[in-house]
Amino acid sequence: MNKKLEIKDLTVTFDGKATLHNVSLEVLQNEILTVIGPANSGKSTLLLSINRMIDRIPNVDIKGNILFDGKDVKDFRDVEGLRRRIGMVYAMPIPLPMTIKENILFGPRLKKYVGRKEADELVETSLKSAFLWDEVKDRLDSSALRLSGGQQQRLCIARTLAVKPEVIMFDEPCSGLDPISTAKVEEAMKVLKKDHTLILVTNNTKQAARVGDRTAFLLMGELIELGPTDKIFTAPAQKKTEEYVTGKFG
Amino acid sequence: MRIAPSITQCIAKFCLFTATASAVGALLFIIGFVLAGGFSHISWGFLTEPILDMGREGGILPAIVGTILMVFVAIGIAAPLGIASAIYLAEYTLEGRVTQVIRFGINCLAGVPSIIFGLFGFILFVVILGFGWSILSGGLSLAAMILPTIIRTSEEALRSVPQPYRDVAASLGATRWQVVTKSVLPYALPGILTGVILGIGRSIEETAVVIFTAGSAIQMPRSVFDSARTMAVHFYILAREGISNENAYATAAVLICTILVINITAYSLMHRLMRGKS
Numbered sequence: 187m188n189k190k191l192e193i194k195d196l197t198v199t200f201d202g203k204a205t206l207h208n209v210s211l212e213v214l215q216n217e218i219l220t221v222i223g224p225a226n227s228g229k230s231t232l233l234l235s236i237n238r239m240i241d242r243i244p245n246v247d248i249k250g251n252i253l254f255d256g257k258d259v260k261d262f263r264d265v266e267g268l269r270r271r272i273g274m275v276y277a278m279p280i281p282l283p284m285t286i287k288e289n290i291l292f293g294p295r296l297k298k299y300v301g302r303k304e305a306d307e308l309v310e311t312s313l314k315s316a317f318l319w320d321e322v323k324d325r326l327d328s329s330a331l332r333l334s335g336g337q338q339q340r341l342c343i344a345r346t347l348a349v350k351p352e353v354i355m356f357d358e359p360c361s362g363l364d365p366i367s368t369a370k371v372e373e374a375m376k377v378l379k380k381d382h383t384l385i386l387v388t389n390n391t392k393q394a395a396r397v398g399d400r401t402a403f404l405l406m407g408e409l410i411e412l413g414p415t416d417k418i419f420t421a422p423a424q425k426k427t428e429e430y431v432t433g434k435f436g
Numbered sequence: 437m438r439i440a441p442s443i444t445q446c447i448a449k450f451c452l453f454t455a456t457a458s459a460v461g462a463l464l465f466i467i468g469f470v471l472a473g474g475f476s477h478i479s480w481g482f483l484t485e486p487i488l489d490m491g492r493e494g495g496i497l498p499a500i501v502g503t504i505l506m507v508f509v510a511i512g513i514a515a516p517l518g519i520a521s522a523i524y525l526a527e528y529t530l531e532g533r534v535t536q537v538i539r540f541g542i543n544c545l546a547g548v549p550s551i552i553f554g555l556f557g558f559i560l561f562v563v564i565l566g567f568g569w570s571i572l573s574g575g576l577s578l579a580a581m582i583l584p585t586i587i588r589t590s591e592e593a594l595r596s597v598p599q600p601y602r603d604v605a606a607s608l609g610a611t612r613w614q615v616v617t618k619s620v621l622p623y624a625l626p627g628i629l630t631g632v633i634l635g636i637g638r639s640i641e642e643t644a645v646v647i648f649t650a651g652s653a654i655q656m657p658r659s660v661f662d663s664a665r666t667m668a669v670h671f672y673i674l675a676r677e678g679i680s681n682e683n684a685y686a687t688a689a690v691l692i693c694t695i696l697v698i699n700i701t702a703y704s705l706m707h708r709l710m711r712g713k714s
């Protein structure tokens with residue numbers, strides 16, 4: 187399979203303190219790569235480095251390369267374009283205080299004028315892909331803040347989908363959700379991987395086991411192990427991985 | 437000995453209530469006093485006639501026009517400048533030594549007595565730049581006076597917008613300017629508007645700056661290069677020189693009503709803007 191992202195010797199330091207240390211890994215086209223690890227192991231930093239959201243944080247030093255379709259993300263002059271191609275869904279659902287429809291169209295409208303017909307289509311397809319359409323199709327013009335937490339998170343996924351990204355990164359997307367909402371989000375992810383490449387950072391090892399094709403285990407900024415999800419959870423090569431996935435620490 | 441929590445709670449509630457009640461009471465008393473003294477002397481003629489016999493007779497139309505023009509100049513300059521500076525400070529710079537120094541300077545400026553701005557305006561605009569005693573000089577000096585307030589309140593309003601709103605917009609491919617205009621400004625608007633309204637209020641009520649820089653001509657101003665008096669200055673002169681107590685009170689009443697109307701319009705405007713966003 188194609189390498190969609192190739193990370194080589196990535197070291198990220200905040201204020202002189204390394205949060206990622208010599209991490210090298212690849213993300214393959216149309217896979218779900220889950221990244222697990224305890225708090226402060228550099229999982230979110232990894233995501234922020236990939237779509238260069240990390241540029242917005244002061245006093246950060248980045249070494250190493252991140253190749254996206256073979257091109258280093260550093261060399262993208264159009265960083266906004268890069269972020270449209272590598273979308274991101276955050277841990278907390280953050281609907282913008284506007285209507286459901288406006289939330290979906292927020293991204294596309296940043297780039298160009300969206301006509302009424304195109305807008306309707308975009309709203310419908312995005313919401314359908316996020317498994318939210320049936321629940322909100324009758325109230326697209328009501329405030330997004332009135333949705334439940336799980337619906338809000340799926341709205342955020344739909345909003346990310348609306349800018350048609352190739353890669354979608356999820357940063358602990360279900361940490362605040364109930365099991366039913368979580369199941370819906372996971373279901374959406376499994377369908378999305380047909381046309382997208384997914385990176386899922388999660389604190390929940392069971393979730394990683396459920397949806398991941400391959401799993402990477404990060405600990406204190408270092409990549410301990412990366413392999414097929416079954417193998418990581420049944421026969422990990424490293425002792426630390428085994429301890430973590432079996433719940434001995436973390 | 438330890439006082440029971442239920443008693444401290446009672447005492448605290450009582451103290452807080454008394455403080456609020458006396459503050460509001462004093463305010464209401466002052467406003468009521470002025471309005472009661474002034475309303476009986478307000479008539480259509482008072483609002484539409486020129487100032488006659490130094491203010492003993494006639495109305496206050498030139499002062500109303502002078503006030504409006506001067507506030508217009510002041511806000512027209514201070515609001516865009518102040519909001520732009522606030523956006524720059526809050527959204528475009530990383531927090532560091534330089535921004536701290538700038539912010540400290542702004543806070544100091546906000547505390548400078550207005551008469552200093554009057555003197556500054558007199559020297560710079562009236563004398564050096566040769567605008568003379570005029571609405572322009574007055575408006576520019578008022579702008580300098582209210583600029584720190586507008587910058588400070590706007591910056592606070594911008595900073596109170598949750599960071600995730602910015603992150604979401606940026607992650608969807610918004611440029612920094614789009615993040616500001618689409619995702620931050622709409623939610624900071626009420627706070628910014630509050631700052632601007634404060635600025636308007638301070639400009640309307642200001643006397644020291646205006647006397648120094650715009651003079652106190654009683655003729656109807658024909659352009660921003662004419663000298664003019666504002667209602668506050670008119671009131672000050674009438675009361676201070678014992679010209680006419682009735683007209684002084686009436687002017688004060690009009691002044692208070694003007695500020696009220698501005699506040700109500702601004703807030704209802706804001707309400708309309710914010711509707712459907714929460």
